[in-house]
Amino acid sequence: MSESKSPTTLKPATVEVRVPSRLGFEKVVMSTAASVAKLMGFRDDRIEDLKTAVAEACINAIEHGNRLNEKLSVGVVLSASVDALEVKVMDEGKGMNRQPGKLDKLKKPDLDRKMRGEEVPRGMGMFLIQALVDEAEWVAGDEANSSYVRLVIRLDKNAE
């Protein structure tokens, strides 16, 4: 990924980033993901989608996976292939309290219920992740392995 190549000649490549488990450091990952996606030839609007999805995945890892423990870190692996970018965001905790596997299609946040005070205003991160990328999967960790969220955003050859 070190030399500038046209999107059509970019070879598969992997970039790894590790950031402290501290809110705000998701922006480092956003910038890295945006740079990789730009090299791959993604449109600007898709890069914005990716940045928000990656940021929300990192925030989930920091808040829920690592429970804001600054002694832990969040690892991110960006794997660029010919036609897609896969992003794995790994925490060092036990992850969120969900069953592993592809996320069920999450319902759109019910803003009417939030406005009536029947739901808390928060809780939109996972919805945004799923809505903004082509694929989203959560994998539970165990004693030996970290939990991670896996995102995939695909290049649309006709549109990019």
Add this chain to the structure above:
Amino acid sequence: MQSETKARVEQLTSPAGHPVAVLRFEGDIASTSKEAVIGTYQALPKETKLVLLDFTKVDYINSSGIALVIQLLIEASNCGQKVCAFGLSAHFTKVFTMVGIPKYAGLFADQTAALAAL
């Protein structure tokens, strides 16, 4: 790492002659922005009926920041205030629309369009 949220209030008059409080935000809007977003809103005079949210100088809004905007909208609704927003990028206009905010706060490209809607 996060850019501190700054907020200031400006009093304007709509084309229809109504007083409008404009909350101009700058920086990131995230979980650390509660005082800037909610605190600034709650400090508005109680007689305020029209509120504009200016996001022109906001680069980054995450789901926690959106939750603060929703909290503001809940309080505004309870006070019978009308809220509109302007200056969001195309991406964040899409995100705000995805979570349903336009039902409770009109989204406009710029201040002129937002003021005209009040």
